[in-house]
Amino acid sequence: MSLQVENLSVYYGDVKAVKNVSIDFPDKGITALIGPSGCGKSTFLKTLNRMNDLIPSVKVEGLVTLNGKNIYAPDAKVTSLRQKVGLVFQQPNPFPFSIYENVVYGLRVDGIKDKQVLDEAVEVSLKKAAIWDEVKDKLQTRADKLSGGQQQRICMARVLAMKPDIILMDEPTSALDPISTKAIEDMLDQIKKEHTIIMVTHNLQQAARISDYTAFFSKGELIEVGKTKQVFLNPEKKATENYLAGKLE
Secondary structure: OOEEEEEEEEEEOOEEEEEEEEEEEOOOEEEEEEOOOOOOHHHHHHHOOOHHHHOOOEEEEEEEEEOOEEOOOOOOOHHHHHHHEEEEOOOOOOOOOEHHHHHOHHHHHOOOOOHHHHHHHHHHHHHHOOOHHHHOOOOOOEHHHOOHHHHHHHHHHHHHOOOOOEEEEEOOOOOOOHHHHHHHHHHHHHHOOOOEEEEEOOOHHHHHHHOOEEEEEEOOEEEEEEEHHHHHHOOOOHHHHHHHOOOOO
8 A cells, every 4th residue: 555745735724834745655564753743743644634624724735645546636535535544543532332333433334234244343453452352341331431541442443443554643642651552552563564554653762662664844844754763873864863862953
């Protein structure tokens, strides 16, 4: 599944939040998007499955292609795009109904009614999200009654049930405790063999721990991108080096 971005700019009204970004995402593995707060990382991430369409003042210029097809083309189907490119938000956002119904929500919207198919999707997705053993005996419990870390993994299972090729994650562990964070990171390490994962994180240690590639943003621009080890240990740009060293620009 090939995802390519060319000369992408995003505006909030007259403010240019993302400036002429071009990047090709490697197939499979984890790409971490790092950079100071307000540098355009999350805005950029949400252009990849058109979540910014929901904000009236946003204007997008440039090209985002998925398998060679422009996702912003007039005939592009946004619902189909979001099945292929799932998004996990910063704050866990389970729906106020059962664990089971949370996981199969997208499948039901897709018209799937076969109980055997739905049951299998629930088990497979919850196992992939590393939470099956914790919830298998209480699938009818409301998902929003679980702990924050469990809720986030239920949200992950909901995305995984749609079998997306690409998973976008906007600081998925920032609201979680260290134990829940490790559970999410271990899960990501497993599923990155099957999915392309693009993750915004402010946690540089996390980026260094779990990502295969790192892209550094500053002031709306993509400054540097490469294999994580190379970016962290031998950055090409002074701005990257300064940010990783904790120096303010």
